[in-house]
Structure formats: C-alpha cells, structure tokens
Amino acid sequence: MCEICRRGFLGGMAAVGTAGVIPVAFAQGTSDTRFERPAITLPQRGEFVVTNAYVITMDPQLGDIPNGSVHVRNGAIVAVGASVEAPGVQVIDGRSRIVLPGLIDTHWHMWHTLFRGMSGDKREDGFFPTVTRFSGAMTAKDMYASTRLAAVEGLNAGITSIHSWCHNIRSRAHAEADIRAINDTGLRGRWSFGQAIDQSAEQTIRLADMEALHKDWGAYSNEGLLSLGMAWRGIYRGNAYLPTEVYKTEFDTARRLGLPITVHIGTVKTATVGHIEGHAKQNLLGPDVNIVHGCSASAAEIQMVKDSGASMSILPETEMRGGWGFPLIGEFMSAGVPVGLGVDTSALGGDVNLFAVLKFAMAIENVRAGSEFKLTARRALELVTIDAARIVGTDKQVGSLVPGKRADLILVATDHLNMAVESDPVHLVVESTQPANVDTVVVDGRILKRSGKLTHIQPTEVVDEARVALADVRKRANWR
Numbered sequence: 440m441c442e443i444c445r446r447g448f449l450g451g452m453a454a455v456g457t458a459g460v461i462p463v464a465f466a467q468g469t470s471d472t473r474f475e476r477p478a479i480t481l482p483q484r485g486e487f488v489v490t491n492a493y494v495i496t497m498d499p500q501l502g503d504i505p506n507g508s509v510h511v512r513n514g515a516i517v518a519v520g521a522s523v524e525a526p527g528v529q530v531i532d533g534r535s536r537i538v539l540p541g542l543i544d545t546h547w548h549m550w551h552t553l554f555r556g557m558s559g560d561k562r563e564d565g566f567f568p569t570v571t572r573f574s575g576a577m578t579a580k581d582m583y584a585s586t587r588l589a590a591v592e593g594l595n596a597g598i599t600s601i602h603s604w605c606h607n608i609r610s611r612a613h614a615e616a617d618i619r620a621i622n623d624t625g626l627r628g629r630w631s632f633g634q635a636i637d638q639s640a641e642q643t644i645r646l647a648d649m650e651a652l653h654k655d656w657g658a659y660s661n662e663g664l665l666s667l668g669m670a671w672r673g674i675y676r677g678n679a680y681l682p683t684e685v686y687k688t689e690f691d692t693a694r695r696l697g698l699p700i701t702v703h704i705g706t707v708k709t710a711t712v713g714h715i716e717g718h719a720k721q722n723l724l725g726p727d728v729n730i731v732h733g734c735s736a737s738a739a740e741i742q743m744v745k746d747s748g749a750s751m752s753i754l755p756e757t758e759m760r761g762g763w764g765f766p767l768i769g770e771f772m773s774a775g776v777p778v779g780l781g782v783d784t785s786a787l788g789g790d791v792n793l794f795a796v797l798k799f800a801m802a803i804e805n806v807r808a809g810s811e812f813k814l815t816a817r818r819a820l821e822l823v824t825i826d827a828a829r830i831v832g833t834d835k836q837v838g839s840l841v842p843g844k845r846a847d848l849i850l851v852a853t854d855h856l857n858m859a860v861e862s863d864p865v866h867l868v869v870e871s872t873q874p875a876n877v878d879t880v881v882v883d884g885r886i887l888k889r890s891g892k893l894t895h896i897q898p899t900e901v902v903d904e905a906r907v908a909l910a911d912v913r914k915r916a917n918w919r
C-alpha cells in the first residue's frame with residue numbers, strides 16, 4: 440500500500456471506528472490500484488414510527504395525510520395513515536415535518552465530484568477537457584474518495600437512490616472502488632459499467648470485467664440495494680460512427696447478460712441524421728434502454744423513443760449550464776415516454792440538489808408554455824420519486840410510501856426560515872427546500888440522517904479524504 444493510500448486507510452478507520460477488512464470487493468484489482476479499506480458497518484434496520492407529520496405518500500390511493508404516521512419495521516413500511524398503532528416502538532416526532540419518499544436520481548457521474556468548480560471559462564478548461572485531463576490520473580482510491588463525496592452529499596440532501604454512470608473504469612479495481620463508495624454510504628440504486636472516459640474508439644469497454652461483476656454481483660449488491668447495468672457509448676463519437684463490431688459487441692453483451700443499458704444521445708446539433716433516429720434504425724432502443732439528454736430530438740424521434748419503450752433521463756441544470764441544448768421534458772412526457780431527472784455531474788452543476796433540479800424543470804416548462812401552470816409541483820415531484828423508480832426498475836420496492844414497500848423516506852423541516860410559514864407542503868418541497876432542511880433520511884429502514892446530522896458518517900472525514908485525493912490527482916496530472 441502506498442503511503443498516501445495508507446493515510447487514507449488509517450484516517451477512514453479512525454473516523455468510522457470499525458475494524459476488519461472487506462477483501463471481496465477489492466481482491467482482483469490491478470496491482471497499481473489495489474487498496475484495502477476497513478469495513479463500514481451501516482446502522483441496523485430498527486422499528487420506529489414517525490408521528491404527527493404531513494405525509495406525502497405519492498400514491499394515488501393514499502394521497503396526502505395531514506397529521507399522519509408512518510410505521511417502519513425491519514426495513515419495510517408496515518403502516519401509513521392518520522391513526523397508526525405502534526405501541527412501544529421508537530417515536531420520531533413529525534410535528535413541523537413533511538414526510539415524503541426519498542428522492543431518486545436517474546443519472547449521475549458520481550466519480551466527477553472531485554472536479555467540482557473546475558470547469559473553467561476558456562474552451563481548453565471547459566467541462567470535457569477538465570474531466571478527461573484528470574481521469575487518467577485517478578487511482579481506485581481516488582474513485583472511492585470522489586464517489587463517496589458524491590454519495591454522502593446526496594444522502595445529506597435527501598437522495599436515497601442513485602444511478603452511478605461510471606465511465607472511468609481503467610481497471611476492475613476502479614469499478615469496485617466506485618461501487619464500494621456507494622455501498623459504504625448505504626444508498627439504493629443502480630451502478631452502470633462504462634468505458635474509461637478517454638478510451639479508444641477501437642476498443643470495447645472492459646467486457647470481461649463487466650461479466651465477472653455480473654457473475655459475482657451478489658458480493659457487490661449490498662443485500663440487493665444496488666443493481667448492475669451497462670453505461671454504453673452508443674454508436675456515435677461526435678458525428679462519426681464507432682466501429683460496428685465495437686458498439687454491437689458491447690450492446691449484445693449487455694443484452695445477453697440481461698443488463699439494462701443507459702446511453703447518452705442527443706446533444707449533438709450538427710448531425711445530418713438525428714442520433715436517436717440512428718439508434719432506432721438499427722433497433723438499438725427498447726424497454727431496457729435509458730436515453731440520457733435527448734435535447735436535439737425531433738418530434739419524430741420522440742415518437743421513436745415512445746414506440747421503442749425506452750425511458751429518458753433529462754438533466755435540466757447541466758444541459759443548460761453546458762449549453763448542450765434545451766431540455767425537452769414536456770415533449771417527452773406528453774408523448775408518454777417515462778421521464779426521470781438527475782444531477783448529472785458536480786464538475787458542471789456544482790452542488791448536489793435534486794430539489795433545485797426540480798425548480799429548473801418547472802421553470803423551463805412554464806416559460807416555454809408561457810404559463811404558470813404547465814408543470815405542477817406535484818407532477819414535478821413524481822419525476823424524482825415514483826416515475827424515477829420506474830426508470831431504474833425499483834417502483835415495486837420504493838418511490839411511494841405504501842405498506843409493504845421498502846422504507847426509503849425523508850423528513851423535511853418546515854420550521855426553518857426558508858420554509859416558513861407552513862402552507863402547501865408539495866409547493867414547499869419543490870420550491871423552497873434546500874439540503875439543510877432535510878432533517879431525516881431513511882434508506883431501506885436504516886436511519887442514515889437524523890435531526891439534521893448523518894448518523895454513521897463524519898462529513899469532515901469524507902471531505903478530507905477527497906481533498907487528499909484531488910491533490911494527488913493534480914500532482915499526477917502535473918496540473919497547476
């Protein structure tokens with residue numbers, strides 16, 4: 440172990456106060472990137488009842504329940520209602536609190552987080568050159584530090600489910616480190632295996648590693664909280680094609696393994712043929728395909744997406760910050776295409792705040808419609824709860840607060856300055872909530888944030904680890 444790794448390793452041990460080593464996830468890393476890390480013990484799934492809260496269930500039958508209760512036992516919701524009997528269990532006082540399903544992100548390059556604020560003001564310092572420049576200097580340990588910073592920031596901000604679009608897989612250890620960072624935080628979601636960002640167009644992604652992870656996924660899934668997918672490059676690089684045997688081999692491998700596929704399409708504006716159309720014509724869309732962006736989609740292409748059964752992840756904040764195109768949220772929604780949102784990348788979007796992304800979505804839809812009423816707050820909230828769950832395949836487990844589902848929920852405080860005075864709870868969630876108002880976060884019945892503080896993670900330790908990692912990466916990249 441190098442000295443820097445050792446320092447990070449020991450720092451992690453001291454901060455979380457745990458012992459032992461998990462060998463499984465890191466056993467097959469390449470020699471230059473392998474590192475070990477102490478096991479982190481997540482809080483136990485207990486039994487508790489949230490009482491006297493305003494409960495937004497996001498379920499059409501149950502609706503909203505003012506002065507409601509939610510009873511959780513062993514990771515599952517056992518009762519939701521105005522009067523819930525749960526004698527003798529831990530009580531979480533829900534007065535001045537809104538309870539709602541945890542937020543679900545559908546697209547996030549979590550490994551970018553070290554580079555927050557570094558997309559500069561000149562072309563050579565822009566987003567793509569910046570993340571590409573540093574990607575090759577990242578070890579597995581740096582991947583862990585960056586993705587863990589993302590995961591913990593997201594958890595603190597009310598995100599209970601992520602979709603890590605991991606495309607800096609330079610070794611199996613890089614992949615395993617990214618997975619481990621999510622699992623150590625306790626989040627639910629999907630982890631999608633991609634390329635190394637600067638990978639040659641002539642090579643496929645590390646398909647043998649992807650197959651190996653798939654075969655052993657039980658050792659990586661954190662008791663089923665995390666599922667595996669493939670982050671695909673698609674058929675284009677700019678306006679040119681990747682070699683057919685490369686993109687077909689990648690696509691066919693994912694299909695053979697039964698892995699859901701996610702692909703960036705539709706930010707190139709100079710294409711002679713629409714890029715969605717290009718994929719549709721080769722029969723490379725389907726219900727197992729999630730398309731990211733779609734800003735350049737024509738009406739005909741939107742219909743092609745609908746006909747294929749594919750879903751969309753639209754990222755209003757970064758698509759506009761990057762100047763990539765206008766988010767077509769309403770167009771895809773009104774065509775009947777499943778739509779989810781995402782934070783995408785902190786290297787461009789800055790902080791991790793799905794509440795803010797919701798505000799972007801509402802503002803975009805309303806200004807284009809010339810109407811205050813185009814996208815309602817409640818419809819917007821569906822995009823980061825039950826609709827997003829459908830996109831990542833977890834709607835039977837989470838996305839709404841219904842007895843029998845797993846307990847992923849958050850409490851938002853309404854007695855803070857920016858939330859006062861209590862009025863319409865759904866509008867307050869979408870228009871006023873900030874991460875600091877997230878009082879409690881529960882994932883799979885584990886209380887991971889309570890009374891505004893994370894229960895099993897020291898934020899200072901996470902930030903310190905990321906700071907060391909960025910300094911190391913900059914040094915290795917020989918960057919000023």
Ligand SMILES: [Zn+2]
Pocket residue numbers: 546548604703731783
């Ligand atoms: Zn992306």
